[in-house]
Amino acid sequence: MNAKSPRPEAPGPALCGVPAEFYCANDYDAGQSTGYLMRQIINSVSQQVARELEPQGLTNAQWVPMLKLYLGKASTVAELARQCQLDAGSMTRLLDRLEAKGFCRRIRSSDDRRVVNIELTPEGREAAKEIPAVLSRVQNAHLAGFSVEEWQNLKGYLRRILETAHTLQAANEQHDK
Known part of the structure; x- marks a missing residue:
């Protein structure tokens, strides 16, 4: 148990295999951390996507649920909230x-009054159908100079980080119980 904390420390990276020791507190440079670099990339992509979707009347916060609805990933308010992590x-x-x-409408279910369905309007479908092209264009621009192999490797590395993050999150949730 950590003397400064009322609860035991959460399990660390050892749960995911051999602990990495890429960073050291003595000479830590936040500007060179993978988290910072990923955040900078996300910010750049988000700003460019927002700039390109502005003519459709969509903000960064709005295009994600619009795309989820357009692709059929959600049809109720509850599903959409889960999909968008809101x-x-x-x-x-x-x-x-x-x-x-005028992009969507909510319709209360006749079977269960607690359920609210969402559907895109024709205007919403028109706006949403542009989103995949914008996302492809912006991400391709950010990957300029990468070979197909480098792009595949990058995706593999990012998936590994994400898998480790999910493992750590699950361990922390178990630990918090």
């Missing part, structure tokens, strides 16, 4: 804005 209140406010723009 709480119910945030999703409701976001849907209020999308409805005000």
Whole structure:
């Protein structure tokens, strides 16, 4: 148990295999950390996507649920909130804005009054059908100069980091119980 913390320390990277020791507290440079670099890339991609989707009337926060609806990944408010990793209140406010723009509508289920279905309007489908092309264009621009093999390797490395992150999250959730 850590003397400064009322609960035991959460399990570390050892749960995911051999612990990595790429960073050292004595000479840690946040600007060179993988997390910082990934965040910078995400910010750059997000800004470019927002710039390109602005003519469709979509913000960065709005295009994700629009795409999920367009691709059929969700059809209810609850499903969409889970898919977008938002709480119910945030999703409701976001849907209020999308409805005000005429992109979607909420329809209460006749079978279960607690369920609210969402559907894209014709205007919403028109706006959403542009999203995959914008995402492809922006990501391809950011990957300029990569070979197909390098791109595949990069995706593999990112998937490994994500798998480790999921393992750590599950271990932390177990630890918190």
